[in-house]
Amino acid sequence: MRRCLPPLALCLAVPALVAAPPKAAPHGLDLAGMDRTVAPGDDFFAYxxxxxxxxxEIPADRGSYGVGREVADLTDRRTAALIRGAAQAPAGSELRKVGDCYASFMDQKRIEARGLSPLGPTFKAIAAIQDRTQLARYLGSTLRADVDLLNATNYHTANFLGLWVAQDLDQPDQYAPFLVQGGLGLPERSYYLDPSEGMAAVRTQYTTHVAAMLKQAGLSGVLERATAVVDLETRMAKAHLGREESGDIPKGNNHWRRADFAAKAPGLDWEAFFAAAGLTKPSVFVVWQPGAVTGLSALTAEVPLSVWRDYLTFHAIQHAAPVLPKAVRDQSFAFYGKVLSGASQPRERWTVAVDLTNQALGEAVGKAYVAKYxxxxxxxxxxxxxxxxxxxxxxxxxxxxxxxxxxxxxxxxxxxxxxxSVGYPDRWRDYRRLKIVPGDAFGNADRAERFEYARNLAKLGKPIDRTEWVMNPQLVNAVNLPVMNALNFPAAILQPPFFDxxxxxxxxxxxxxxxxxxxxxxxxxxxxxxxxxxxxxxxxxxxxxxxxxxxxxxxxxxxxxxxxxxxxxxxxxxxxxxxxxxxxxxxxxxxxxxxxxxxxxxxxxxxxxxxxxxxxxxxxxxxxxxxxxxxxxxxxxxxxxxxxxxxxxxxxxxxxxxxxxxxxxxxxxxxxxxxxxxxx
The missing domain is CATH 3.40.390.10 (Collagenase (Catalytic Domain))
Incomplete structure (x- = not known):
């Protein structure tokens, strides 16, 4: 290991240094990682x-690497060992669900054998879209609770719209359904609208990626179709609010009654959308980016249905890529891994399986993690x-x-x-209604998403639960929930070198x-x-x-x-x-x-x-x-x-x-x- 020792003059220039520092202690600061040739007052990070x-060196499968990633990797290895052990838990137990879920994501042989057949019902539903009402129903059926608005980095979702069920900003004693802009496959609107040469190159590569995914679905003339899909997303991006504007909370706090949608955002059959989304009871919604919702709704009436079908086909494949055959996963990595993050090789499969299991049964995994670590x-x-x-x-x-x-x-x-809240929640989440089928990777991921969506919808009309956690205990992170006036400090961040x-x-x-x-x-x-x-x-x-x-x-x-x-x-x-x-x-x-x-x-x-x-x-x-x-x-x-x-x-x-x-x-x-x- 290369060490960088400080010149004597620089040591003396830091007045409070008592003596030449010894080698870093195992549980202390990493003195060998410092660069004493840099003055602290010029660049404290480099110093x-x-x-x-x-x-x-950044690992080939990563876009970044650092102390947080080191701790997260250790946590993932520990979590993976716990999950593998769960495969021996009694049949029907929560822990066995964890083991079966992970094993299904690791069963690449069965995933390969099934090909794209798990997406068959989805492709059939998309092909059946022959009018605007059917389009609205499909879009509503794919609404998911995948946005934590006040802690999102981007204030948008890859789905057409995203749902967030949380405490109403005006009436803190009740939950409200929040709707947030969505529909983009690139990280943010500027990726579509920035005229620079670099961004233009990314868009070209993205179009190639969309075409490759459509080809995986068995479609022909994919480049022309992909160009139309990216054009649709570009029009969506023009309707979107930027990151900074979306972060303006007072401007986002817009309460619309159900009847307001047809007048304020014409184009989409909103009643069909809400019915398919299971949102028939709420009479009031919080619309975070009204201009975006209006613009997206108009596009459902203006853009040819054939383009919408191709758009939905692409997003269905892209979304499911982690649980589809290697050819699909490799194509997804070729764009999102190589182009957007700079990684040169995909992550090891077990790390992806840990992520997917954490998404599906996070608190069940967390219960086992905190008991041991x-x-x-x-x-x-x-x-x-x-x-x-x-x-x-x-x-x-x-x-x-x-x-x-x-x-x-x-x-x-x-x-x-x-x-x-420190470490883990006082009351663990109940996963009894989540069905996990051994060997069914796609189905398990899909059912877990629907379970989470139903869990969020079930909050509507119930008392506010200020003790609810939004992070798993095995996540190396922490969060403040300003609407709830609450903090979560997961167990996994409370370990060396952060907490020792x-x-x-x-x-x-x-x-x-x-x-x-x-x-x-x-x-x-x-x-x-x-x-x-x-x-x-x-x-x-x-x-x-x-x-x-x-x-x-x-x-x-x-x-x-x-x-x-x-x-x-x-x-x-x-x-x-x-x-x-x-x-x-x-x-x-x-x-x-x-x-x-x-x-x-x-x-x-x-x-x-x-x-x-x-x-x-x-x-x-x-x-x-x-x-x-x-x-x-x-x-x-x-x-x-x-x-x-x-x-x-x-x-x-x-x-x-x-x-x-x-x-x-x-x-x-x-x-x-x-x-x-x-x-x-």
Missing amino acids: ANGAWVKRT FPPSEKIRAERMVANIKDAFRVRIEHLDWMSPATKAKALAKLEALQV PKRPMVMDYGAIGAVIGHEISHSFDDSGSLFDASGKLENWWTPEDLKHFQASADQLVKQFDAYEPFPGLHIKGKQTLGENIADVAGLAAAYDAYRLSLKGKEAPVVQGLTGDQQFFLSYAQSWREKTREPQLRQQILTDGHAPASFRPYTVRNLDAWYPAFGVKPGQKLYLAPADRVKIW
């Missing part, structure tokens, strides 16, 4: 991770850290000099009402502590701050306080707008604002919590590093990642998160970072005190 970046002691330790960071955030609110007492009271009430009982607690505060602070802060970012303690969309700010908050947010937008990953392609500060606010506020709260936990004492020097250095380096190394150019470009265009390599730059907004690393005026990341963003 913390530069040697690792130089020596690390998440001991009660770690849950208690994590809950203690959450409480400490929550307390630190409370203190920060109480000491804000720019916020009025009235707004502070509302903010503190919201913080107090925040529902925080064998290293100093200050390092945990810099890594998982910043994640916890980040998620808490989402309740007070540009989106979360729009909701009160009950989850109601309501302005609880005085005009003066809101003006100050927005001015600080604008300052952060400009900060990120200045970052330029590629010549001419900047990070979108407005699009990533919510995540950037949460990074700044969350890191600050985690820092305060680490300091408060020491009760006025200094943290011991470990690996030659002071407590503050341990904290900030842990944060920077928690964002360690390399990304291929195609995927990075896609992320910049579509994602609400800034690229990982830019997120450590958040440290430049915290005063304590400057003396910890001797950062001086003139260095690239230096900000004058007045320019450091301090929103919370």
Whole structure:
């Protein structure tokens, strides 16, 4: 393993370094992964991770790789072992369902033997579309609950429309059905509309891909058909709202009565659509992108039915590709893997099977995962850290000099009402009604989707369940649900190197502590701050306080707008604002919590590093990642998160970072005190 040791002069230039750092401890910071030739004040990501970046190759089957992926891969291997063992569970048990489901996805011989026959009923239904009402019925029958609106990266689904059943933004005591734009096979509208040479090349390759998939279905004249399909999607893209506009919550909160659809979005037979979708009872819907719904509806009346049939055929094959023969999977990878992410080979089949099983029976798998890998002691330790960071955030609110007492009271009430769930849900999901058939990969995936859709529809008319989880315990991630005023911290992210009982607690505060602070802060970012303690969309700010908050947010937008990953392609500060606010506020709260936990004492020097250095380096190394150019470009265009390599730059907004690393005026990341963003 290549090591990059620091020149003596640079060691001395960092004033708080006590001695030349020893080799990285197994449960400490990766000192060998640092690049001491880079000044911390010029590029803190490279300083913390530069040697690792130089020596690390992105796996051929990935568009990116980093510490998060390392932890996720370990979790997947553990999960796969548990799932394989479930094949020996008693017949009829929930665990046996898990084993049978996974085995069906791994049974490639049977998948090959069945060919495209599982899609036979779908192709027959598409061929039967001979009028606009039949088109509406088919589109309604394919509606799925596949969008979590306030946490989506793109605010659209590959289906014609997407459904999200969640707490109504105006009436937080009841669920509402949300409809969101959909229908695109490319990641975002700009992929269709951007006139640049690079995007034009992607569109050409996409058309070739659509043609190849239509050929798999046995159609002739596929290039002409594919061109028409891409033209239809281009017209859809023109109707779509962009990522930034879709993230404007007040503009998305549009309540339409059932009778409004025919007048506001003519073209689609809405009654036929809703009947086929099982949405006959709701009288009011929340239409997130009204212009898109109007535009998409018009296209159902304007575009020839033959084009719609080809479009639906392509999307049916593409959607089912993971459970279809190798020729289909390889073609899907040729475009979505190679072209859009830059990977050179498909993922191993077992990893895909784990993903599919997690999608179908996620909490059943999670129950087995936490029983083996998440001991009660770690849950208690994590809950203690959450409480400490929550307390630190409370203190920060109480000491804000720019916020009025009235707004502070509302903010503190919201913080107090925040529902925080650590590790796994208190009540596990019931999968008894999900039928799993051994050897039926396609059927199991399809029935799991329909089961999830029915589960979401069943929420309508019932009391709000604020304890519901939207992430599996075995997922390396975390989430804030602003509408529910709730947080989920899955068990899988609560493991080394993010959360490690064998290293100093200050390092945990810099890594998982910043994640916890980040998620808490989402309740007070540009989106979360729009909701009160009950989850109601309501302005609880005085005009003066809101003006100050927005001015600080604008300052952060400009900060990120200045970052330029590629010549001419900047990070979108407005699009990533919510995540950037949460990074700044969350890191600050985690820092305060680490300091408060020491009760006025200094943290011991470990690996030659002071407590503050341990904290900030842990944060920077928690964002360690390399990304291929195609995927990075896609992320910049579509994602609400800034690229990982830019997120450590958040440290430049915290005063304590400057003396910890001797950062001086003139260095690239230096900000004058007045320019450091301090929103919370």
